Structures are given as C-alpha cells and as structure tokens.
Amino acid sequence: MINPFEDFKDFRSEARPLPLDRLVPAHDEAMAALTSGYTKLVEQEVKSLVWFVEHNRVIEAYTVACEVIRSLDYDGQNIEEFCYQLDSGASMPYLISGPAGIYISALCNHVAEDDLVLRLRHMQRQMHFLGYRLPHGKTLRIEGDTGNFTGAALNGGQLIVAGSSGDWIGAGMTEGKITIVKNCGRNTGEWMQGGEIWVGGRIHGLGRSVSGRIYQAGEPVVGRER
Amino acid sequence: MSTEDPEDGWVPLDRDRVGTVLRRALNRLWPMVRRRHLFPELPSPRLESSPSRVAMEIREKQIILNLDYVAEMSRVLPVETVLTALLDHAVSHYTCCPWDLTTHLRLYSRAKEILGDVDLARRATDLFMDVVADTHAVKERQSPLPSLYRHAPRDTADELLCSLFENIWGVDLGAKDHREEVRRLSSIPYLDKRRWLASLSRFIRAIRPFLEGAQTEMAREQMRMGDHGFRQYRPEEIETALREFAKEVDSPQQFVEIFEDIQNDLQASGACDLEGMGFGKGCPVDANWLYYMKLAENYALPVKKIPMRGSGNLHPHSHRPWEIGQPVREVDPWSSFGKYLPGITQIWERRQGEIFGTKEKTPDCLIIIDSSGSMVDPRARLSHAVLGAGCAADAYLRNEAHVAVYNFSDALAGGKEHLPFTKSRALVYRVLCRYFGGGTALDLPEITSLVREIEADIFLITDMQITNLDQTIARLSALNNRVTAVHVGKKPGALRFIKAAKRTANISVFGVEQPADIPRIVLGSVRSYLADRKRKHQVTEEPVYWSWTKHPPKIG
Numbered sequence: 001m002i003n004p005f006e007d008f009k010d011f012r013s014e015a016r017p018l019p020l021d022r023l024v025p026a027h028d029e030a031m032a033a034l035t036s037g038y039t040k041l042v043e044q045e046v047k048s049l050v051w052f053v054e055h056n057r058v059i060e061a062y063t064v065a066c067e068v069i070r071s072l073d074y075d076g077q078n079i080e081e082f083c084y085q086l087d088s089g090a091s092m093p094y095l096i097s098g099p100a101g102i103y104i105s106a107l108c109n110h111v112a113e114d115d116l117v118l119r120l121r122h123m124q125r126q127m128h129f130l131g132y133r134l135p136h137g138k139t140l141r142i143e144g145d146t147g148n149f150t151g152a153a154l155n156g157g158q159l160i161v162a163g164s165s166g167d168w169i170g171a172g173m174t175e176g177k178i179t180i181v182k183n184c185g186r187n188t189g190e191w192m193q194g195g196e197i198w199v200g201g202r203i204h205g206l207g208r209s210v211s212g213r214i215y216q217a218g219e220p221v222v223g224r225e226r
Numbered sequence: 227m228s229t230e231d232p233e234d235g236w237v238p239l240d241r242d243r244v245g246t247v248l249r250r251a252l253n254r255l256w257p258m259v260r261r262r263h264l265f266p267e268l269p270s271p272r273l274e275s276s277p278s279r280v281a282m283e284i285r286e287k288q289i290i291l292n293l294d295y296v297a298e299m300s301r302v303l304p305v306e307t308v309l310t311a312l313l314d315h316a317v318s319h320y321t322c323c324p325w326d327l328t329t330h331l332r333l334y335s336r337a338k339e340i341l342g343d344v345d346l347a348r349r350a351t352d353l354f355m356d357v358v359a360d361t362h363a364v365k366e367r368q369s370p371l372p373s374l375y376r377h378a379p380r381d382t383a384d385e386l387l388c389s390l391f392e393n394i395w396g397v398d399l400g401a402k403d404h405r406e407e408v409r410r411l412s413s414i415p416y417l418d419k420r421r422w423l424a425s426l427s428r429f430i431r432a433i434r435p436f437l438e439g440a441q442t443e444m445a446r447e448q449m450r451m452g453d454h455g456f457r458q459y460r461p462e463e464i465e466t467a468l469r470e471f472a473k474e475v476d477s478p479q480q481f482v483e484i485f486e487d488i489q490n491d492l493q494a495s496g497a498c499d500l501e502g503m504g505f506g507k508g509c510p511v512d513a514n515w516l517y518y519m520k521l522a523e524n525y526a527l528p529v530k531k532i533p534m535r536g537s538g539n540l541h542p543h544s545h546r547p548w549e550i551g552q553p554v555r556e557v558d559p560w561s562s563f564g565k566y567l568p569g570i571t572q573i574w575e576r577r578q579g580e581i582f583g584t585k586e587k588t589p590d591c592l593i594i595i596d597s598s599g600s601m602v603d604p605r606a607r608l609s610h611a612v613l614g615a616g617c618a619a620d621a622y623l624r625n626e627a628h629v630a631v632y633n634f635s636d637a638l639a640g641g642k643e644h645l646p647f648t649k650s651r652a653l654v655y656r657v658l659c660r661y662f663g664g665g666t667a668l669d670l671p672e673i674t675s676l677v678r679e680i681e682a683d684i685f686l687i688t689d690m691q692i693t694n695l696d697q698t699i700a701r702l703s704a705l706n707n708r709v710t711a712v713h714v715g716k717k718p719g720a721l722r723f724i725k726a727a728k729r730t731a732n733i734s735v736f737g738v739e740q741p742a743d744i745p746r747i748v749l750g751s752v753r754s755y756l757a758d759r760k761r762k763h764q765v766t767e768e769p770v771y772w773s774w775t776k777h778p779p780k781i782g
C-alpha cells in the first residue's frame with residue numbers, strides 16, 4: 001500500500017528568521033503601551049461624566065498624561081498609528097476628544113525625535129489640542145485638518161498644520177510659531193501671550209490676545225505696531 | 227545549461243535555443259517548487275512569448291511565465307534561480323495571499339473604500355499582495371526571490387518594494403532609499419492573515435502619497451510581476467466569492483460598486499452564467515439583482531418533495547402472544563416452539579407498509595411584495611423584504627416550481643409590476659428589486675384572478691399599511707391557496723391582519739419587530755410552520771406542507 005505522505009517524510013519546514021519578526025512585535029508592544037497609557041488617562045478623566053475645557057482641567061489632564069507616558073518607549077510613527085487607532089475605535093476603550101488630544105500632545109512633546117510629521121489627512125474626525133505645550137526645539141508638522149485649541153499654550157515649538165484648524169488656535173500660547181496652511185476658526189489667539197500665528201487662508205474670528213502677532217495671508221492682523 | 231554565478235563569468239544562453247532550454251528547465255523545476263510549497267493543486271506552468279514587460283500572469287490557476295522576460299533575466303542570473311523565484315511568487319499567491327477570490331475581494335474593497343479610485347485601489351491591493359506573498363515565500367519556502375529582485379529591472383513600484391524588502395528581509399537589494407515610507411511599512415504584520423485588512427489600511431496610508439504621485443507613471447507601466455486582476459479565478463470560485471461578499475458588505479451600493487469595478491475581469495475569466503442573466507460579454511449584469519441573488523443563496527431552504535404514504539398492503543411487523551379466538555394463520559411457528567398454547571405461541575402483528583407515493587409536485591408560488599414608500603428602497607439599503615422574498619422564490623425555483631411576482635405600491639393607481647409564472651431567477655429578482663415608493667393598495671380582483679384556477683401558494687410580504695387591508699384579508703381568506711404573510715413591524719394593520727388570520731385556516735402570519743429579522747423568520751418559520759402543522763395534526767409522514775388545503779384532512 002502506498003503511503004500518501006511518503007513524499008513528506010524528509011520535509012523540514014525551516015522558517016527563515018527575518019527582521020520583520022522583530023519589527024512587528026516591537027511595534028505591537030509600543031502600540032499596546034500607548035493604548036494602556038491612554039486607558040489610564042481616560043480612567044482618570046472619566047470620573048466626571050462630562051469633560052469641560054477648563055484651564056485647570058486641561059493642565060491636570062496634561063500632567064496625568066505626562067505621568068503615564070513617562071516610561072513608554074515609542075516613536076513618531078507609533079503616535080501617528082495611535083491617532084488612527086483612536087479614530088477607528090479599534091482596540092480603544094473610547095475616545096474623549098479633549099483628553100485624547102492632550103495625550104497625543106504629551107506624546108509628541110516627549111518623543112525622542114525633534115522633527116515630527118503626523119500624516120492625519122485621512123482621519124475621519126479631527127483631534128483637538130494637538131500641539132498643546134509644544135516645547136522649544138520641537139517641530140510638529142500635521143498633514144490634515146485639526147480641531148479646536150490647536151497649539152494651545154504653545155511653549156516655543158513650531159507647529160505646522162497642512163490643512164485647516166478649528167477655533168481657539170494658539171489660545172494662551174507663550175512663544176513659538178503656529179502655521180496654518182489653510183483656514184482657521186473663531187477666537188484665534190485668545191489669551192495669547194507671545195509668539196506668532198500665520199494663517200495662509202482666512203481667519204474666521206480673532207480672540208482677545210494679550211501679546212504676540214497674528215498674520216492672515218501674509219498680512220499682520222494683530223501686533224501690527226510691533 | 228550553466229548554473230554558475232553570473233559574477234563568475236556565466237555565459238548567456240544561445241538565443242535560438244532559449245525557448246527549448248527554458249521549457250526543459252521549467253519542467254524539471256516545477257516538481258521541486260511544488261514540493262517546497264507542499265504540492266498545491268495547480269496545473270503545470272507554461273512559458274509564452276509576450277511583448278509585455280511583465281514577468282508572468284495567472285489564468286485560471288495556470289502560471290504563464292513570460293518567455294522573453296525569463297530569457298532576459300537569464301542573462302544575469304542562472305535560469306533555475308529566475309524560474310524558481312517566479313514560480314515561488316506565483317504559487318505563494320495561490321497558497322498564501324490572496325488565497326482565494328473572497329479574500330481578494332475583501333482586500334480590494336477595503337482599498338477602494340480608502341482610496342476611492344479603481345486604479346489606485348487595484349494597484350495598492352496588488353502591491354500589498356505581492357509583499358505578503360513574497361515575504362511568505364522567502365520566510366517559509368526559502369525562495370530565491372531576493373536574487374531576482376536584486377537583478378531585475380525596476381520601475382517606481384519595484385523600487386519601493388525593494389527598499390521595503392531590504393528592511394524586512396534583511397538583505398541588500400541595492401534599492402533606492404524610501405526611508406519615510408519604508409519606516410511606516412516595515413512594522414506591518416504582513417504574515418498575519420487575521421490582520422490583513424487592518425494591515426492593508428496601514429499599507430495604503432504609508433504608500434498613498436507615493437501611489438498618487440506615481441499614478442501616471444504606474445499607469446503607463448504594468449507591474450513587473452504582473453497585475454493580479456480578477457480574471458485568474460475559476461467560475462466556481464467567483465460564485466462562492468460573490469455569495470460571501472454579498473454577506474459581508476454593509477449595503478447593496480457597496481456590492482454594486484465593487485462588482486462594477488471587477489465585472490469586466492470576471493466576464494473575461496470565462497462563462498459564469500447566472501440563470502440566463504447574461505453574465506457574458508455585451509450584457510452587463512444589474513449588480514443590484516446580483517446582490518440579492520447572492521445574498522439569498524446564503525439562506526437555502528430545503529423543501530421536501532417526495533412524500534411517504536400508506537401503501538395499503540399489510541406486512542408482518544412484530545410479534546405478540548396468540549390468544550384463543552385469534553386466527554391461526556398468523557402464527558409464526560418458528561417463534562412458537564412448535565406449540566399452540568395461548569401466551570406462548572406468537573402471532574404476527576401486521577401493519578400497513580409505507581412507500582414512496584406519487585412524486586408530488588411542488589406548488590407554484592405567487593410572491594406579493596410591497597414596495598411602497600414605507601418600505602426600504604432595495605437599491606439604497608439592504609431590503610429584508612426583497613431578501614426574504616428572494617429566499618422564498620429560490621426555495622420554490624430549486625424545486626422546479628414556477629414563481630410569479632406581484633410587486634405593488636398603489637396598485638389601483640398603476641403602481642405595480644406583475645411577472646407571470648416563470649422559472650427564470652433573473653426575471654424574478656428583477657421584479658423583486660423594483661421599487662415604486664408610493665402609496666399602498668392591492669388590486670384584489672387581479673390577484674385573485676392570478677391564483678384562482680391554479681394550485682399555487684401565496685407569499686405576501688409587507689408592512690401591512692395597506693389602504694384596503696380589510697378587503698385584502700377577506701379576499702385572501704376566501705381563497706383555497708395557502709397564504710404566508712410576513713409583516714414588518716407592529717403597525718395597527720399588522721395587528722388587524724393577525725386577528726383576522728386567526729379565524730382563517732389558510733393564512734399564516736409571521737411578524738417581525740425589526741426588518742433585520744425578516745430573512746431569519748421567513749426561512750425559520752417555514753420550517754417551524756411545517757413542524758407546527760405536523761404536530762397539530764399528529765402526522766408523522768404525510769407531507770402536510772405540500773398537500774395542505776383549506777380544510778386539511780384529519781389523520782390519526
């Protein structure tokens with residue numbers, strides 16, 4: 001009788017080790033860590049049922065975010081991927097847009113890379129608070145539109161949004177430069193203490209800035225005398 | 227034929243003999259490649275001369291290598307390496323990614339959803355499948371593909387792939403630097419089949435700028451390894467894949483969109499006649515009907531056709547003790563120890579035998595479907611009414627019965643379409659998918675005339691918001707035909723219909739809370755309906771369902 005498996009008797013499946021075997025688990029591990037950090041932040045913030053954008057609240061959320069990401073190992077690509085994960089809702093507890101944006105900003109502010117590019121053009125929703133407290137020496141380029149409070153409390157970094165932004169751009173920023181390639185919304189530069197906001201398109205409405213300069217299509221609209 | 231390394235003075239093959247030599251080499255190598263890939267069921271590959279610059283194509287599972295490409299590559303690489311690498315690539319598409327048309331459709335559908343452009347989506351899907359298949363071949367089958375990629379001429383797409391392969395395979399392919407794309411592409415789990423859809427999304431996000439930028443160039447040049455059109459699949463695979471895909475899509479529009487993209491390829495892949503639907507050249511298929519057709523195929527309803535009935539003949543069935551006064555002719559001497567003693571002697575208990583009776587014809591069915599404004603437009607969203615009606619129609623058609631369709635809105639005002647009894651599934655679905663969107667009224671005399679003289683079932687599916695509902699109930703209950711009515715939601719009309727149906731013997735009403743329950747209830751209910759009728763009349767063998775009349779006979 002012929003053994004139908006005869007041909008396989010000396011078959012040895014020897015999978016060749018590839019760098020891919022190392023790259024994928026490392027990425028998955030980093031993503032799991034980012035998700036876990038976000039979950040911790042959400043657990044903290046979800047205690048009150050509604051998340052209000054209050055000055056103390058934002059600072060508190062940012063402090064917690066910085067705390068939870070302190071030991072994480074990640075890079076810019078992980079941040080971008082995390083944004084898409086948040087957007088799709090896959091493997092995420094839930095998206096609270098305020099804390100989510102603050103968390104991403106905290107990640108950007110503490111990542112090892114100084115020049116960061118986030119390609120967010122194909123996200124379904126817009127993130128708020130992107131570029132929050134971006135420090136000196138960091139350049140963050142966001143490809144796509146952003147939500148409200150983009151570049152709020154900017155702290156010397158360079159934020160470029162290759163798209164449009166929502167309301168309250170650069171609210172409370174102290175120094176640095178925000179460039180919005182297209183348009184932005186109301187209250188632009190509210191409580192602005194310093195720095196520059198360049199808007200390539202149209203500014204829907206200006207806020208009450210304390211200091212700093214705001215340009216619309218190359219023309220200064222706030223801080224002309226300086 | 228030399229197998230020396232090209233770097234060490236390998237002599238190119240004689241151009242005139244190249245065809246013969248390559249064919250011999252292919253015949254020799256194919257068994258070895260098959261063995262390494264664990265004997266995939268693929269026909270023997272062949273070499274064909276082609277003016278195209280692509281290396282291969284796959285038609286109905288057969289790998290067709292471009293003789294000119296192989297000959298060209300054999301100038302810089304051993305023939306064995308070229309052929310083995312190309313075969314590995316092609317076989318990996320069969321054994322790993324996409325594996326089957328269903329997976330291919332899933333991937334393409336996701337790419338189309340993200341990119342929105344047919345060419346870009348195809349290109350992105352092809353590139354992704356190439357990366358997966360090649361990585362599988364290199365990792366699991368020790369393929370010499372890296373050698374081929376190192377020496378093969380490259381277009382823009384190949385440059386990017388080579389750059390990626392360098393990073394994830396850990397080999398030097400001499401590729402140009404695409405650091406930004408490669409960084410994003412390198413951590414995608416290509417070999418994890420469960421994550422392919424998410425991986426494809428990431429893959430597309432990473433290569434999208436490149437794809438859009440290089441679109442013109444890529445449109446000009448075909449991909450080096452050949453594109454992976456949908457014409458490589460067999461008709462049976464196409465049928466299965468469309469059925470699966472119809473089940474998976476969110477809306478009919480998504481199915482229609484994808485089907486229209488690939489229709490030409492599927493037509494070119496060979497005859498795939500959908501019940502005379504004209505799924506051939508020059509007769510494009512209406513993808514809306516096809517969607518409901520394929521979806522309905524997932525809900526097959528079995529129909530009992532050959533009933534058992536009493537034969538009238540009595541035959542010995544079991545023993546019982548003989549008592550004085552009982553006929554002795556039934557005594558079984560073999561079980562009675564040769565004695566005539568009451569209580570010891572055994573006589574035969576006879577029972578009526580059962581035989582297959584006359585082959586009973588499955589009755590025809592008139593499907594009455596409501597397509598008024600309160601019903602879902604089957605082209606915009608999944609209409610469970612159309613799907614349910616389609617399932618019922620299929621059940622009758624499969625049993626060689628005829629089906630007629632009466633699609634109505636305000637029938638009295640002309641909002642109706644009537645399909646006479648037919649066996650054409652395509653025609654049935656065409657009329658089922660018709661949507662009027664107006665008021666709701668039945669032309670009762672017309673319906674009565676359609677079934678008065680024939681033994682046909684009536685299948686009515688509506689939300690019961692019918693203007694002349696009372697007359698409808700009265701007219702249907704006066705018929706001798708079996709009526710299966712399905713109502714959507716708990717509208718007042720439905721409650722009236724249910725109450726009225728309780729007083730009739732020929733109407734069965736099935737209600738659903740959610741339209742999404744319709745297919746399940748219809749299919750399940752017919753079965754439970756069968757079971758209920760059987761229980762009610764304590765019939766075990768009589769085919770109540772098919773011989774059912776207004777006044778069912780009492781049996782047992």
